[in-house]
Amino acid sequence: MGGKDAGLEIRGLSVADGDRWLVRDVSLSVSPGTLHMVLGERGAGKSALLEAAAGLRREAKGSVHYARAGDSVASSDNAAPRQRRLLAAFLPREIPAVSLSVAERLIVHRPPRVAGVALHAERGRTAARALASRVGVEALLDVPIEALRPLERRLAELAALIAQEPAALLLDEPTSDLGPHEARQFLTTVRSLAEAEKIPVLFTTTWPRDAYPDAMAVTILWRGADPATVSTKECTEAALVQRWTGGIGIRRAPSGPHTPGDTLLRVEGIVMEGRGRETSLAGIEFEVKSGEVLAVVGAPADGLNLLHDALLGNRVPGRGSIHFLGKEIMRAPRRLRVESGMTFVNPPIARDQSVPEFTVEENLILGQTHVPPFARRGSLRYESIRGNAVRALQDFDLPDITPRTRFRELSLGARQRVLVAREVIHNPRLLVARSPAQGLSLTEQEYVRRTLILQCERGSGLLWLTEEPEEAMRVADRLAVLTAGRLVWIPVTETLTREAIIAEMSGAAA
């Protein structure tokens, strides 16, 4: 990883937002044709680092150097932000769902023209097909981007970036909305492209497993600590996790034996049409009993999002039934579901579970303002609201936060604790958790898991929907893999491995 041969070199880069440091003194170099991973929890500064490298954000200190293959001049100079925007191709974490077809998207950057004016359709299609075949989406040329599955959308964007002939690829959390088998497929494709084009690739992630087997080195970012870079050849995945977390173990630690009780939720024969190229649900059946954790693992586009939507009440399945506490709720609005004792915990970055501009105490009563003790005769009772907040903050180990603190000022982990507190403090009958620890630091992840499982051991049922096999293995009493729109049940035993689950998931994707 010598700086002399580096296609991309970052030296002592620091990025600030006002008076707050986002990134401090990061140095790394990436050789052409290799992948370099930046690992860190949300808020550790990964995106800021990439944006600075891409020229989308100004750095406070440090420099960024790019060198194209065979070009030795630019490598010695610090590229100005404008130059960086031309040299680097940046793929943001969220890709807008545009209505362009894949073919149009692939040539939009440099469309072949006739006489410099009209679009040369045939040449354009040929060029698009050539690009698409490099990432394996040539069969999808006429499909609108918005209808693609997340993996296909990422691959199409990757091909579009390659068409720009960049000096480096910068990918911001490209695996955040992919299942593990999809993430592996995506990173393998990135690596083969990088090798073919002889360009360096820098990507960020919150999952240590993404480093293996494709990345050459990993730079770990922590908030408030110096970054560290390790080589994947000298560091196993377990050692990487150990280095990142400082040795915090992640194990399910039940407080005692428990016996599943009455059936709370019964889902029978759910059939639901997928959006775009999403896999449809083809007869999902399961039940959740009180005091047990049922984990359902699957890629978001393999039906996990559809199942979640059906449980939330966002979409009504075409066939089947959903009974909660013996009552049919398939067509009931979410308010009725919540009132009858079903609550939801979504991923920390989900935008539909909090109001960032509200205070902590107000967020803690969101959805509960129509019932005593928080309201009476149409008026809010702030003494009750504050008392509730004080109790919740004490119980959930947030001593530094006051009820009047603005929610947006909290860290991601603290926000999720507050939201989990809101959902469990009233002792719900059933919790539906959708990747509730995604993107959090490992300490926070463990806290969220432990809190939800504790609630389960108090008698609530817990349905855990996730794309991460490891997470499912840590929490599940029973485990099912969502594959080809159906559930495949896997016994939870001591010998169950992540690879076995991924194999089941990728079988569905094939």
Next chain:
Amino acid sequence: MMTAGRCRAGRREILANLLVVLVLFAGTHALAIGGLELNPSAWSAPWTGDVVLVSAGLLFLGLAFLMPLHAGLLNLAVHAQFLAGFAVGALLVRSAAVDPGAQAGLGLLCGAAAGALTGLIVAWLKQRCAIHEILSGLLLSAAFSPLALALAGDRVTPPALTIELSALTAPLSWAEALRLPPSLVLAWGILLLSLAIALALLFAHFLRASVWGFEVRASGSNPLAAVATGMDVDRVQLTVMALGGACAGLTGALQLWTSPAVALERWPFPLGFAGVAVAFLGLGSVRGSIAAALLLGAWLNTPYASDVLSRPVYGAAIAALLLLPALWALPRLLPEHGAPRAIWRTRHRESF
């Protein structure tokens, strides 16, 4: 999103808005002294009454924009609502069947109802047909102008369509019938300004302390979360648009019951949009809007403002100056997603 009734803008924004007001006063004064004839008589007796009455109208218009803003709606139909109130009031004035003594109260009530109905139409169009309130608001405003003219006939002229000062010269029949004294304007002004301030403070109180206000703030700040937690965002938006429309409609009807000296017709652009200027000058807070309405009311009634505003070129410059506060107020007033997205989104169901 702003806190109910309280200005959360920084000191810089407050100072910038005060500077805008200062420029308004000083600039128009300088222009009037420099090249225009002063009309000293304008400072005479009815001046105080004019200020309070105009301020009341401005505050009602400001509330018409401010109420929906808290629920995440940009009520640019405020001018249409104003014209609807004006047209209904004009119909009542022309109707011989209505007792002159009852015309005032009835006109205000019917004007408010017409404005509310217009607000409901805009909210309904947004919810059912995904027509953005900016678009429907501007279209309705354009459509209602000839309607207001037609309904008003010869008797009255919609003040928003002209900056002539002599539009409403005829004495009002109901005032003559009641033999009210010349201090009528002041009495009306104090009454209406008190009503407007009380309404503004009540709105601020409800925003903070009531379940309805909580839902309004949640709908405006994060409609996705509001829907997800069981709030009926559509109903909330209909309510605030109706309330805001009622305020604008009431101001429209009010124009028919005031003397020409106090008419808001001096405003340099279509009158309903005065509410937008008041809300932005007040940085989106209720208290700020009260202050802005009083300051603008006082400025509009200065003799030099009247003179300067009679020149279209100066009127355009002043209109541009009054829009300046929007530049620094808008990003702070709109929900977490920032101004551009909030302006262009059409439905809260969208996940953007």
